[in-house]
Amino acid sequence: MESANLLLLHNGVIVTMDPHRRVFRTGAIVIDGDKIKVIGQSSDVLREFSAIAHKIVDLHGQFLLPGFINTHVHTSQQLGRGIADDVDLITWLHDRIWPYESNMSEDDSYISTLLCGLELIHSGVTCFAEAGGQHVSGMARAVELLGLRACLTQSIMDSGEGLPASWVIRTTEDCIQHVAEIPYENQFVMNTREVEHGTVTYLEKIDLLQSNLLAAHSVWVNETEIGFLSKAGVKVSHCPAAAMKMLGFSPIKEMLDAGICVSLGTDGAPSNNRMSIVDEMYIASLINKGREVYVQGTTDPTAFPAEMMLEMVTVNGAKSVLWDDEIGSLEIGKKADMIVVNPFSWPMVPVHDSISNLVYCMRSENIVSVICNGRWIMRDQKILSIDEGEVISLAKHASSQLLKKAGIQIPSRMNVL
Numbered sequence: 001m002e003s004a005n006l007l008l009l010h011n012g013v014i015v016t017m018d019p020h021r022r023v024f025r026t027g028a029i030v031i032d033g034d035k036i037k038v039i040g041q042s043s044d045v046l047r048e049f050s051a052i053a054h055k056i057v058d059l060h061g062q063f064l065l066p067g068f069i070n071t072h073v074h075t076s077q078q079l080g081r082g083i084a085d086d087v088d089l090i091t092w093l094h095d096r097i098w099p100y101e102s103n104m105s106e107d108d109s110y111i112s113t114l115l116c117g118l119e120l121i122h123s124g125v126t127c128f129a130e131a132g133g134q135h136v137s138g139m140a141r142a143v144e145l146l147g148l149r150a151c152l153t154q155s156i157m158d159s160g161e162g163l164p165a166s167w168v169i170r171t172t173e174d175c176i177q178h179v180a181e182i183p184y185e186n187q188f189v190m191n192t193r194e195v196e197h198g199t200v201t202y203l204e205k206i207d208l209l210q211s212n213l214l215a216a217h218s219v220w221v222n223e224t225e226i227g228f229l230s231k232a233g234v235k236v237s238h239c240p241a242a243a244m245k246m247l248g249f250s251p252i253k254e255m256l257d258a259g260i261c262v263s264l265g266t267d268g269a270p271s272n273n274r275m276s277i278v279d280e281m282y283i284a285s286l287i288n289k290g291r292e293v294y295v296q297g298t299t300d301p302t303a304f305p306a307e308m309m310l311e312m313v314t315v316n317g318a319k320s321v322l323w324d325d326e327i328g329s330l331e332i333g334k335k336a337d338m339i340v341v342n343p344f345s346w347p348m349v350p351v352h353d354s355i356s357n358l359v360y361c362m363r364s365e366n367i368v369s370v371i372c373n374g375r376w377i378m379r380d381q382k383i384l385s386i387d388e389g390e391v392i393s394l395a396k397h398a399s400s401q402l403l404k405k406a407g408i409q410i411p412s413r414m415n416v417l
Contacts, residue, residue, distance in 0.1 A: 007374075008049050009030040010042045012059030012340070013354060015064050017314045017329040021307070023354065029064065031336040034374035039330060057341060063358065065310075065330030066329050067126025067372060069317025069336035070277045072265025074110045074155075075142070076101070078116035079399040081269035085406060087245065089411045094162040097270055099406040101134055101155075102164035108398055109138030115395040116275055118388055122381070123276040123364040126337040126372040128319050129237070131155070131216060131268065147377040147385055149337070151321050168311040200225035209234050214266065214320050217245055217248045226251065230258040235320040238312070240284040241274065242267035249291050252284075253303065263320040264312045276364045281309040284357060293349040306359035340369040 007030070014027035016039065028045035030038040030053065038045055050056060077097070084096035104112075112133075120128060126148060132155025133139060143150045143267045157167050200221050203209050211233030218236045221229070229236065238252050255262055266272050285304045292300040316327025326335045341362060343351050348361045370378040377384060403410075 005031075005033045005374075006037070006049065006053040006055075006299060008045065008053035008056045008066060009059055009340075010046055010056065012042075012064040013063055014064045014330065015066075015310070015354070015358070016038065016331065018331050019329075023103055027064070029330065029338075031371070031374050033389040034336055035382070036330060036332055036334050036336050039332060047334055049096070058402055061344075062368070063341035063343060063354070064330070065124075065341065065358070066314045067327070067339055067341050067370065068124045068277045068313040069123045069263065069321065069328065070120060070128040070275075070313075071214060071235075071263040071317050071320045072131045072239050072264055072267055073112040073116065073275060074122070074131045074133060074268030075116040075128075075139055076104060076135065076163060077268035077270050078112040078119075078275070079104075079269075079395060079402055081273055083403065083410060084270040085273070092246070096408060098162065098167075099408055100270075100402065102166055103132055103406040106135040106138040109133055109135035110142050110401055111391070111394050111398045113139045113142035114146065114386065114391045115271070117142060117148060118383060118386075119275040119364075119390060120148065120277075121146065121383055122367065123278045123371055124339040124341075124370060125277055126339070126370060126377075127321065127323065127327060129214060129265070131265070145385055146383075147372050148312050149323075149327070149372060173294050200228055203231070204228040211235075211323065212322060216267075217243060217247055217250060218255070219247045221251065223254070226254055226258050226260070229255070230260050233261075235261045235263065235316075237265040237320060238262050238284060239265045239267040239272070239286050242271040244283075244287060249287070251293075252288055253292070253295070255408050261316050261319050261384070262312060263317040264309075277313055278362055278364050281313060281359050284312070285309050306353075306356045309359045312354065336371055336374040338371050339367055341366050342368045 008028060009027035012027055014024040014029060016022045024041060026042045028034060028040060028042040030045060030049050038049065080100045082090045083100060083295055088158045128150050130139060130150060131218065132153050135153050136154050139152050157163060203283065209228055209232035213234045214235055215229065216237045217239055236255055238250055243250055247289055252262055264277060264284060266275045266280055269275065288304045289301060292303050315324065315328045318324035327337050330338060343357060343366065347363045348357050351357050368381050369376065398407060
């Protein structure tokens with residue numbers, strides 16, 4: 001048997017997220033090139049493969065999970081972290097984000113995506129869906145260097161007071177691709193498109209709702225529109241932190257009850273600040289438990305359990321980016337995208353309930369190694385393809401120059417001396 005590419009990881013708690021939701025207390029996995037060849041009990045796998053594996057890694061009881069999938073992130077906004085906190089939406093758009101993005105160069109986008117990628121990898125992300133930026137080629141260069149999987153796209157707009165001149169050339173038909181995020185947008189669509197509610201109703205009217213549509217946020221949707229999304233097989237990316245900061249409560253429980261596939265995203269640095277999908281799991285569970293008080297009039301601590309959160313960042317994430325035949329779970333024949341979690345430090349000790357700990361206790365710091373497409377891209381918390389310090393230095397300089405170019409000034413909050 002050919003052994004040149006066989007990597008054997010053993011003596012780990014393997015959370016497979018496969019259809020049977022198997023968890024191996026003392027499990028092992030064999031990677032052949034970029035795919036999973038074998039998964040099972042450590043003793044069985046070692047007996048068959050220890051003599052022929054090219055490399056054997058003892059996990060010493062650490063967790064092994066599928067790589068996380070972030071289904072809504074603006075990588076090109078990473079240089080704008082902190083430029084639009086605690087301001088109203090009009091200020092956020094007109095005075096901060098639009099000037100920032102419209103003045104970006106391809107190199108800015110490249111550096112921003114590198115910086116964002118550092119945080120994504122450290123939080124266990126192996127695949128992400130770009131929510132849109134101005135220089136996809138810059139993003140692509142960074143993604144290739146980082147070794148991540150990604151679905152990249154350009155963001156476009158065709159109208160809006162204060163819209164940068166370089167963006168106005170787009171047409172409405174080019175831009176019909178997002179679900180209304182604020183009440184004003186719903187009202188605008190109702191007034192201009194002669195529909196009873198908002199964007200989802202209009203998209204249903206023109207037959208744009210399809211199973212390959214990933215709708216971000218989806219906060220201002222009613223019961224009828226949830227039905228439209230469900231019937232069409234539309235997927236929804238829930239970004240709880242950004243929603244709480246800018247948009248409001250999204251009716252996620254109603255969407256799940258309607259059979260909609262819901263995954264998790266971080267959104268961008270100016271609207272969330274943190275690009276940790278680990279944090280989003282924790283926040284999503286808590287705020288949706290809390291929302292039940294307002295919807296039902298009583299608390300329901302059983303809502304949105306830990307296993308559901310793990311599904312959102314793995315199998316549901318894979319379905320959302322139409323990649324579930326290859327990623328999202330640890331199964332034979334699927335791509336070798338996985339993360340190693342060290343539970344033996346103060347945030348996670350003691351571990352009485354493994355699945356609960358992964359959602360309610362784990363922090364990004366607990367994620368020690370990441371494999372994407374069969375290649376280590378982070379080992380012992382060190383990203384292997386780039387110099388993190390150099391990226392941080394480049395980002396500090398580029399962000400400063402970009403804000404000057406865009407004419408953005410951040411007012412002092414306190415008596416700065």
